[in-house]
Amino acid sequence: MYQLGWFSTGRDKAARDLLKAVKNSIELGEVEAEIAFVFSSREPGESAASDLFLELVRGYGIPLISFSYHRFKAGKGALPRWRQEYDREVMKRLEGFHPDLCVLAGYMLIVGGEMCRRYDMINLHPAAPGGPAGSWQEVIWQLVRARAGESGVMMHLVTPELDQGPPVTYGTFSLHGEPFDKHWAEAEKRPFEEIKKQGEANPLFKLIRRHELAREFPLIIATLRAFSRGEVSITRDKRVVDFEGRPVNGYNLTDEIDRVVNLAGGEGDR
Numbered sequence: 001m002y003q004l005g006w007f008s009t010g011r012d013k014a015a016r017d018l019l020k021a022v023k024n025s026i027e028l029g030e031v032e033a034e035i036a037f038v039f040s041s042r043e044p045g046e047s048a049a050s051d052l053f054l055e056l057v058r059g060y061g062i063p064l065i066s067f068s069y070h071r072f073k074a075g076k077g078a079l080p081r082w083r084q085e086y087d088r089e090v091m092k093r094l095e096g097f098h099p100d101l102c103v104l105a106g107y108m109l110i111v112g113g114e115m116c117r118r119y120d121m122i123n124l125h126p127a128a129p130g131g132p133a134g135s136w137q138e139v140i141w142q143l144v145r146a147r148a149g150e151s152g153v154m155m156h157l158v159t160p161e162l163d164q165g166p167p168v169t170y171g172t173f174s175l176h177g178e179p180f181d182k183h184w185a186e187a188e189k190r191p192f193e194e195i196k197k198q199g200e201a202n203p204l205f206k207l208i209r210r211h212e213l214a215r216e217f218p219l220i221i222a223t224l225r226a227f228s229r230g231e232v233s234i235t236r237d238k239r240v241v242d243f244e245g246r247p248v249n250g251y252n253l254t255d256e257i258d259r260v261v262n263l264a265g266g267e268g269d270r
Contacts, residue, residue: 002033002228005099005119006062007107009041010053015106018217019053023060025221032228035062037097039090041109043068065093069109087115101227101234103220104158113160120234121158122168124220126212128152129167129250137200140208145192147184148175151208153215154250155223157238167250168240169223169232171257173211183207214267218260222253 008015019038025031038057042050043066057064069086076082091114104111104123111121127133128151132142143151154170176184183204187195195202200209226232231243232251242248261267 002101003036003099004033004224005094005097005102006035006038006105007102007121008038008053008105009108010050011042011047011106011108012049016053016056018105018220019056021217022221022224025225031221031224033224036099037063037065037094039094040064040066041069041107042066043071046070067093083110084112084114087112091115091118103224110160111158116158116160122155122223123158123165124216125154125156126216127154128172129154129170133164136209136212140205141196143175143208144187144195144204150174151212152254153212153219155219157234157240166240168234169219169226169251169253171215171219171252171254173215175208180204180207210267214261214264215257218257219253222256222260226251226253
């Protein structure tokens with residue numbers, strides 16, 4: 001059985017919902033894999049939200065490894081290389097597991113080079129391949145400033161350089177047509193800086209975000225299904241290849257994701 005490693009800080013409801021969605025897909029046979037372990041960078045008692053996440057993992061009976069980076073860092077004082085030492089301690093705790101693929105699912109730490117070399121790790125980024133870098137908020141503002149015609153979501157290979165790993169899978173969506181055009185028309189009337197002052201309340205900003213969110217869970221589940229069925233894989237030298245071993249610059253799952261989004265009633269935007 002294909003083995004998944006799950007890394008999460010477990011800091012919010014989204015972390016719990018994603019784990020639930022993937023576990024449900026596994027139970028339904030949509031993803032032909034099992035979660036070999038969950039690693040959390042928080043321990044019990046650090047926050048109410050992460051405690052709920054840890055309880056969820058234990059309820060599923062999944063092996064759980066908790067190791068607080070806050071407590072580890074505090075014990076190291078001003079040591080500048082605490083992150084490297086932390087990763088080494090994490091790998092020691094995971095020595096008994098041999099995951100085929102690791103998923104960063106709300107893991108709030110940058111993974112260092114040693115851990116990236118040890119495991120094949122993928123992470124979600126709220127943009128299409130070649131799109132903007134940064135947080136989801138930064139991505140959306142860059143799209144608005146550029147009057148972009150398309151965006152998307154992707155899973156990328158984790159590297160020590162934040163959000164710089166090569167695309168693994170992705171799905172795209174148009175930023176034009178209904179219901180976008182009326183919001184672009186309104187945006188054309190004002191300078192970008194004036195639009196940005198509205199913050200996340202801006203209608204165009206909110207619309208783009210809804211389209212992103214509608215595709216995040218379907219992309220993650222479709223990605224894990226593709227890996228578990230051998231449609232896509234990562235080579236020893238960290239290249240992404242298809243089922244015939246041909247290099248791909250991201251495996252396009254747009255059609256599959258769109259089917260799921262449409263069945264769920266679309267993005268709910270009007």
